[in-house]
Amino acid sequence: MSHVMNTYARQPVAFVRGEGVWLWDEAGKKYLDALAGIAVNTLGYAHPKLTSALSKRIQSGVLHTSNLFRIPDQEAAADRIAEITGLDEVFFCNSGLEANEAAIKVARKYGHDRGIAEPAIVVMEKAFHGRSLATLSATGSRKVQAGFEPLVQGFVRVPLNDLEAVRQLASHNRNVSAVMVEPIQGEGGINVSRLDYLRGLKAICDEHGWLFISDEVQCGLGRTGKWFVYQHAGFQPDVVPLAKGLAGGVPVGACVVGNRAKGVFKPGNHGSTFGGNPLAMTGVVATLDAIKEEKLMERAVKVGDLIRNEIRNQNLPGVADIRGMGSMIGIELDRPCGELVLDCLHAGLVLNVTADNVVRMLPPLVMNEAEAREVTARFVPVLKAFLQKRAAA
């Protein structure tokens, strides 16, 4: 019996080697990866630039110093993030929930600075922001929250893509200091915000002096064809929490601020022992440079469109919707489909199911079109067999 705490329903497979978009298990079986460790392995596996940068950093002997000292790798990573986000200041941490926790603290501090004693943050139904007490309270899923009450106060929930609900809230709630939105909800089932909705939300924030927090932990960093989803909508938010794909697999998180949120945190307001350590920062610089140099954002769009179109062209009864943006792909079925994950593993394909009935693909950004065709060649027969098996049952 394993002593690993039983917090995940794990698949009976262990991957021990990887190259490009391919993984091998302990028995030597080869798999095509359409999940990237849930949007983490941006550059796939054994990417030469990332591997060599990290190896050099390890060989230097300095994996960690402390934020009590200057960290040149951290400065280089922050410069790159400032350039691609268009924002000003980066706080480094180690995960998505930490990036969101920092964003929530910025929103509260911003509210207090403006004389609001009990600041509130507007959050969305079906959102996922993490599993710390504050971030699970911000999350719009009872499943995530149940058993951990009392929840952290100060979140007001509205449906996604419903501007009127936010307008009504603005008209009677004087405590709001920020809106926090995942522009494409990942865990919630690849639910895409309309771009005019995001622009409308931004206009409400501007009118009332609220912060706009764009949680791009899953959807950001090139996956949708631009660095960030808010760039498709054509405006700049105030706070952008990042993690997952930021360092190609090395644990890292970042809370990026600018505009109204610039300068809100002062020395002593926040901290993290490991945040911004030289190893993770080397991963950030190598990953962001490779995305840019290898034009991986363009690839992400081609691959995502190809997979969606090929599956759409099958016209399969049982497929309720096919959606997403770039290499964020959701295939909603008319029935629960968790067992498809293992069926696909048997067929040598790695993907995931979220929100009970949405097949989710988040391929590494290095995937090419031939590999994308291979994804559908493996997926479609498994899906057809599943739909028949389930219909017959």
Ligand SMILES: Cc1ncc(COP(=O)(O)O)c(C=O)c1O
């Ligand atoms: C949008 C979003 N925010 C936050 C998180 C939490 O990130 P982590 O698991 O690194 O804490 C996730 C993780 O799935 C996420 O998708």
